[in-house]
Amino acid sequence: MQLLFKxxxxxxxxxxxxxxxxxxxxxxxxxxxxxxxxxxxxxxHKLDNYDLHYLEQIIxxxxxRTNLTIRFVGFTGMKWPQTQKxxxxxxxxxx
Numbered sequence: 001m002q003l004l005f006k007x008x009x010x011x012x013x014x015x016x017x018x019x020x021x022x023x024x025x026x027x028x029x030x031x032x033x034x035x036x037x038x039x040x041x042x043x044x045h046k047l048d049n050y051d052l053h054y055l056e057q058i059i060x061x062x063x064x065r066t067n068l069t070i071r072f073v074g075f076t077g078m079k080w081p082q083t084q085k086x087x088x089x090x091x092x093x094x095x
Contacts, residue, residue, distance in 0.1 A: 010035040015044075015062070017055075019074030024050040031071075056080045 016029040026047040033039045047055065059070065075088035 014069040014071055015066075016041070016071045016073060017059070017075075019072070019078075021074070024048075026050070026055055052078070053081045056082055 011032055011034045013030070013032045016031055018027040018029070020027055028044040028047070030042045030044050031039060047058065049055075062070065072088040076090070078087045079085060080087060
């Protein structure tokens with residue numbers, strides 16, 4: 001993560017977590033997009049432990065380490081087991 005985050009001006013950085021129910025895993029990506037340029041998405045990790053409780057712990061730890069936005073794909077209508085907050089409110093255009 002720190003190798004990819006370069007603090008370039010006019011550039012947006014965020015994490016994306018994708019739910020993959022077909023392979024029973026969660027995929028993590030580091031995304032960046034400079035103004036007027038194409039999106040760059042780098043796969044970071046595949047989490048084979050397909051348990052929402054475990055993912056919630058991972059996301060909580062990730063939020064403690066970084067202030068970057070975390071976007072969720074494939075979690076529409078699902079809630080975190082511990083906090084009961086909705087994970088993803090609306091469908092993403094990539095779903």
